[in-house]
Amino acid sequence: MMSIWIYARNLVVGLWVVFKRTFTKPVTVQYPEERPYLPPRWRGRIVLTRDPDGEERCVACYLCSAACPVDCIALQAADNPEAHERRYPEFFRINFSRCIYCGMCEEACPTNAIQLIPDFEQSEYARRNLVYEKEDLLISGTGKYHDYNFYRVAGVRTCDKDKGQGANEFPPVDVRSLMP
């Protein structure tokens, strides 16, 4: 008999607990008008960045393509005869209908060229429009790393410096002079 009263009380208490929610504010973010805050490291749309000199950072090493768990990155390396045979991607294609935004490509990239940015609004009416070519991916800025310039620290000869003249670099040593 007591249990009936406990059940009845619990039913009414349940009603009251739900009714109290009338006076709380909804947690919904009303998306098109209100935008959620996306942290700078949020993994969204993938871009290809440029170094501070305005040159492409990508050296077409294929590491992003190899690291990609869903194989959505395709590129073709080529040498640029006008810039000391510098490697660059002839085409660079990301299929965003496959991409899982895991950020493995960004981790693999030795030159900080490929970066994920806080943008998720990539809806398209046709699936083929989700295949981004190099001109869609390449941005004019440096992305998250403003001062990083791969060729300044890479220790290779470029158009305006020789080996050993880069940042944090010593002049090359003639190994034959290192006698005991």
Next chain:
Amino acid sequence: MIDWSHTAVTIAVILGSCLTLAGMLIWLERRLLGVWQERYGPNRLGPGGCLQSLADMIKIFTKEDWVPPFADKAVFVITPAIVVITSLMSFAVVPVAPDFVVADLNVGVLFFLAMSSLAAYSVIIGGWASNNKFAFLGSLRAIAQLLSYEVFMGLSLMGAVLLAGSFNLSDIVEAQRHQWFVIPQFFGFLCFFMAGLAEAHRTPFDMPEAEAELVAGYHSEYSGMKFGMFFVGEYLSILLLSAMTVILFFGGWHGPWLPPAVWFALKMFGFIVLIILIRATWPRFRFDQLLTFGWKVVMPLALINLLLTGGIVLWKAGSPELLTMVP
């Protein structure tokens, strides 16, 4: 002499407001469920989203009017109309304000009970005609539910009828001028409200639909406007349940200061909100639990309530000074 123009206006007003309110109720329910789940409901179309039902209606009208090839076509098509027609017919006897009722029948309570029982047929034959196992299970549950609530629904009303001494709903409201029947008839009210929830297929007695278990129960196979009719019928029966509760136990149009129709609408709104709150809170019964509960708990409770009420009415009638109070 019946004033035909008055009757025509009453019919137009009640029919129009019932159908509009049933549409608005869909929006209200979604909004309130949203509020109680800490989100917004539909809030885009119109002020506060109140035109959502209109958009839903336009969408549902443009849908293909499809009858499954394995269904019993004639019955399948007729069924959604039955639930709406019977629910609307019940509103004929609902007195909204003094002298504002379509048919002031002297057996209004019985008419209401008959119509609500007929509405149950739409659920049963709708599920049967669909020829689908989920719809069939929904129908089976509806029958089990019907067997449990129909008996004590009638009995729970009889206390109010005894106190008022009339089957006429206007007389019952008039008898509550000084005291609402919910006070002497509290258990009658509880039993009736429970039966009404079962009759309207609302949580916690929504086993015939049971979205979580039976797809959509008896209307699994229905789509387009035929589904819309079932939906409107369900909300009409919510309106009817709250209207009847107000009339039988909460003094109908009686209340200070405000006009009678406003009091009626306010009380009805309170019950509609309560019904939605119950949906937002309580889980669903099993149908064997409802059967057990209906026959072993509520039925004896309604009988004892009826017995005591009858005894008290007779006892009061026995004393000459109270004889005038009981017709």
